[in-house]
Amino acid sequence: MDLTILTHAVPLTAIICLVYSNSRFELPERILRSALVMFIKTISFLGVLYAFLLWLSR
Amino acid sequence: MRNTRVNLKNPLIAALLAYLIPGAGHWYQGRRFKATIYSVCILSLFIWGMILGNWQPVYSQLVYQTDRVTPQMEKKVPTTKFSFGYAAQFFNGAMALPALVQESRLRNEQVRIDHLDSELQSDFVGMVSDFSGRGDDLQIVTGTMTIAPVNPSGGEAVTGTLKASAADGMVVEYGLGGQIRLGREVFGSPRREIECRIVSVDGEELNIDKTLRGTISRSFLNWYQAPCDSQELDRLHGDLSRKFDIASVFTWIAGLLNLLAIWDAADGPAYGYGNEKPEDEEDDDEDAPKKP
Numbered sequence: 001m002d003l004t005i006l007t008h009a010v011p012l013t014a015i016i017c018l019v020y021s022n023s024r025f026e027l028p029e030r031i032l033r034s035a036l037v038m039f040i041k042t043i044s045f046l047g048v049l050y051a052f053l054l055w056l057s058r
Numbered sequence: 059m060r061n062t063r064v065n066l067k068n069p070l071i072a073a074l075l076a077y078l079i080p081g082a083g084h085w086y087q088g089r090r091f092k093a094t095i096y097s098v099c100i101l102s103l104f105i106w107g108m109i110l111g112n113w114q115p116v117y118s119q120l121v122y123q124t125d126r127v128t129p130q131m132e133k134k135v136p137t138t139k140f141s142f143g144y145a146a147q148f149f150n151g152a153m154a155l156p157a158l159v160q161e162s163r164l165r166n167e168q169v170r171i172d173h174l175d176s177e178l179q180s181d182f183v184g185m186v187s188d189f190s191g192r193g194d195d196l197q198i199v200t201g202t203m204t205i206a207p208v209n210p211s212g213g214e215a216v217t218g219t220l221k222a223s224a225a226d227g228m229v230v231e232y233g234l235g236g237q238i239r240l241g242r243e244v245f246g247s248p249r250r251e252i253e254c255r256i257v258s259v260d261g262e263e264l265n266i267d268k269t270l271r272g273t274i275s276r277s278f279l280n281w282y283q284a285p286c287d288s289q290e291l292d293r294l295h296g297d298l299s300r301k302f303d304i305a306s307v308f309t310w311i312a313g314l315l316n317l318l319a320i321w322d323a324a325d326g327p328a329y330g331y332g333n334e335k336p337e338d339e340e341d342d343d344e345d346a347p348k349k350p
Contacts, residue, residue, distance in 0.1 A: 005300055012308070015099045016315065022095045023318040023328060026064055030332030031095070 006050070013042050063331050064089070069324045076323035078151040080316050083323030096319045104150050104312035111305025114294060117246050118144045118157040119164075119285035129287045130241030130251045133169050138285055143306055149313035149320070160284035163244045172214040174238050177206035182220055183249070184272010186232070186256060198225050203274060205234055205254070214238060216254055220270065233258030234270065241273075246286025247293075249273035 014035075021035035066072060067087050076083025081097030084090075107115055119138035121129040129136050138161075147154045182203040185196050201222030208215040218234040236255025243250075256268035294302045322328070 005304065008304055012103070012311070015103050016311065018095055019099050019315045019318060022092050022099075023322040025329055025332035026089070026092070026327045027332035028091045031092075 009046060010043065013046070014039055017042065064326045066323070066326055073320050073324035076151075076320045077149065077316070080151065080319055083320070087323065092322070096316075100150070100312050100316050100319065101153075103308055103315070104153055107305045107308030107312065109305075110298075110308065111302050112294065112298065113282060114246065114286070114290075115302065115306040115309050116144070116147050116150075116154055116157050116283045117141055117286050118161045118283075120291075121164075121246075121285050121287040123287065123289075128241075128251060128289065130245050130247070131171055131239060132242075133171055135165055136285075143310055146310035146313040149316045150309065151316065154283070154309075154313065157283040160244060160246070160282070164242075164285050167242060167244050169242050171239055171242070172237060173212060174205065174207045174214070174216050174240060175212040177204070178218075178274065179204045180274035182222065182252075182272055182274055184252075184270060187269045187271060188266065199223070199230070199232075199270075199272075203234075203252075205238070207238075218254075220256075231260055232256045232270065233261070233263075241276075243276075244280050244284050245276065246281055246284040247290040248276055248278075248281050250276040 017035040017039040018031075021031045021038060025031050025034060065087065072083035072087050074083070075086050076096075079097070080100035081093040081095075084093035084096060118141055120141050122137045122139065123129050123132075124137045125132055144154070144157060147157070180203055181201070183200050185198050187196055199220070199222040201220055203218065203220045205216050205218030207213045208217050214237045216234065216236070216238045220232040220234060221229070222232060223229050233256065234254050235257035239251075239253040241251035250273060251271075252274050253269065253271045256264060256270050258264060298305070
């Protein structure tokens with residue numbers, strides 16, 4: 001798998017999390033906290049998925 | 059339900075501004091922090107996609123080849139099909155609206171394939187075909203072309219030169235003439251098709267029939283976000299591989315994210331202000347139903 005292509009997923013996830021959380025709340029602290037939690041969850045999920053696919057493709 | 063703690067001013071104006079420029083609606087409402095996040099995130103995602111895709115991922119229509127000639131050389135109004143990706147890209151607002159302008163220009167253009175208005179000077183990439191009856195001999199050439207109509211007011215007869223280097227590195231000056239065939243002015247490709255005759259090589263007149271076929275540069279304003287054909291998409295995929303698909307997806311996502319921004323500008327934050335009392339406060343799984 002091409003790692004340079006995969007690296008696009010990290011900032012893309014960050015942008016999606018920020019914009020989504022921005023549309024849910026009004027307070028900056030709440031927006032940032034919610035975006036951070038969502039980012040960690042999403043990146044963890046993608047990491048697990050990538051590791052699983054890597055294991056399958058061995 | 060609309061949050062009364064947020065002053066939305068005129069929600070319709072805010073939504074329209076948010077559509078046109080991501081974040082502009084929130085700036086108008088005085089929600090500067092949110093405006094900054096929307097504009098930085100959405101604009102950078104869109105521009106990032108455009109850069110990855112050589113500024114070509116946005117187009118509203120795909121042109122189909124219905125005749126033996128390529129869509130660029132077709133005199134009639136081209137057959138097109140809506141690009142479904144544009145349904146998402148449309149919500150990028152002003153950044154994606156040039157696609158509609160270019161679509162209109164393509165449909166209403168007075169196509170004059172057999173006509174050159176004034177002198178053209180451009181880089182050229184193409185090939186020389188020799189139809190002398192001894193079999194087709196194709197030679198790939200690149201160089202600088204200067205071509206002008208024989209009649210100063212414009213016409214189909216042209217004259218000019220092509221200073222070109224062949225694949226073997228030899229530099230040759232071709233004299234150009236005959237009738238020109240020039241691809242349509244507005245089209246979603248940075249390269250414009252051109253075809254004419256070669257009348258001389260390094261000053262010596264030819265007694266056999268040679269044709270020059272290739273492409274010259276098309277101005278940015280005539281190809282940016284204009285409808286393109288599958289041949290151009292094939293070329294982009296060949297040059298950029300998966301990057302072009304990623305670029306397209308980025309511009310789609312940017313448009314869909316701006317939908318959230320438009321909604322927020324018109325109706326306020328979906329889950330509330332963010333510092334509600336504990337009994338109203340939801341955890342990060344905000345969608346989960348509350349316990350009684």
